[in-house]
Amino acid sequence: MPDGENRPALTGINDRALREDESGAMRKFIVIVIASMSLEAAAAGGPPDAQRQAELTRLVREDCGSCHGMRLTGGLGSALTVDALRDKPAEALVATVMYGRPGTAMPPWRTMLSEADVRWIVAQLAAGFPETKR
Numbered sequence: 001m002p003d004g005e006n007r008p009a010l011t012g013i014n015d016r017a018l019r020e021d022e023s024g025a026m027r028k029f030i031v032i033v034i035a036s037m038s039l040e041a042a043a044a045g046g047p048p049d050a051q052r053q054a055e056l057t058r059l060v061r062e063d064c065g066s067c068h069g070m071r072l073t074g075g076l077g078s079a080l081t082v083d084a085l086r087d088k089p090a091e092a093l094v095a096t097v098m099y100g101r102p103g104t105a106m107p108p109w110r111t112m113l114s115e116a117d118v119r120w121i122v123a124q125l126a127a128g129f130p131e132t133k134r
């Protein structure tokens with residue numbers, strides 16, 4: 001979508017806000033509302049939608065698989081199969097994925113994945129990771 005398509009609506013809000021309130025209070029209010037909405041979205045980090053789930057499935061199969069094995073049965077990284085993870089608390093696994101394991105090859109993923117993403121991945125690993133859809 002050309003990004004100009006979004007612009008008229010935004011400009012409309014700004015123009016109207018400026019006309020209605022010369023002090024700019026309305027504009028400030030809108031900025032605060034928008035900022036707090038996106039903060040909430042980031043903090044709540046609801047479960048990934050279907051499209052994000054497809055992206056995460058591919059990422060785990062390709063990027064994580066490069067160390068943990070194409071079948072996630074282990075390689076340089078340990079196995080991430082249902083059996084291997086059975087007795088490991090999800091919280092610990094989520095922390096490992098977010099922060100990595102210093103002193104090992106396991107890198108931190110928190111700059112690329114939200115906590116909700118990682119929780120979803122760990123839940124899928126514990127249940128048997130889905131195949132990539134073609």
Ligand code: HEC
Binds near residue numbers: 059066088097101
């Ligand atoms: C560069 C190699 C590498 C990549 C890429 C990698 N890992 Fe790891 N991972 C490791 C290694 C090595 C370990 C084992 C660390 C240790 O010895 O404790 C590990 C450990 C783990 C553990 C803990 C397993 C356990 O039994 O406690 C989880 C969970 C995990 N990785 C998930 C992931 C996920 C999910 C990804 C992709 C988002 C990923 N890893 C990408 C190398 C990697």
